Amino acid sequence: MKLKVVCTGYENQGICVMCGGELPKSRRVYCSDKCAEFYKHLFFWQTASHDAFKRAGERCQRCGRGCMDVPLLGEGSWAERSGMEVHHIIPLNGEDRTWHRLNMPYNLRVLCHKCHVYEHSKEYKQKVMELI
Secondary structure (H helix, E strand, O other): OOOOOOOOOOOOOOOOOOOOOOOOOOOOOOOOHHHHHHHHHHHEHHHHHHHHHHHOOOEOOOOOOEHHHOOOOOOOOHHHHHOEEEEEOOOOOOOOOOEOHHHOHHHEEEEEHHHHHHHOOHHHHHHHHHHO
16 A cells, blocks of 8 residues: 655645645635645645746756757657756655655755766765765
C-alpha cells in the first residue's frame, strides 16, 4: 500500500488542507479557491517547477546559462527540450514528486543539465561536506 505524502498536516482530517479552517458544506478539500490555488502553488510539481523557472528568469542558478544558450532537444516540454531542469536541494530520495512537501520554493533550484549532473556527483557532495 502506498502512503500519500502529507504536505500541511491537515490532509484527510475533514478540514481545509491548506489552512486548517472549517469546510463549508459545499466543499470537501479546500475552504476556498484561494486555499486551493495556494496549496497547488506550493506542493504540486507541475506548478512548483514552472514557478521555479519564472523565479530564476529561465537561467541556470549555478552557471547563469539561459534557455537561449542551450539548443532545444527533441519533443516534450520547454524544460525537457532546453536542457534546463529543476533540482530539489533537499532530495526526494525516490519519493513521488507529483504532490510533495519538498516542492516548496525554498527547495527548488533551476539548473542546466550539466550543473544538475554536477550537483548530484560525488565531487560536489565532498565539497559540501568540507564546508560543513
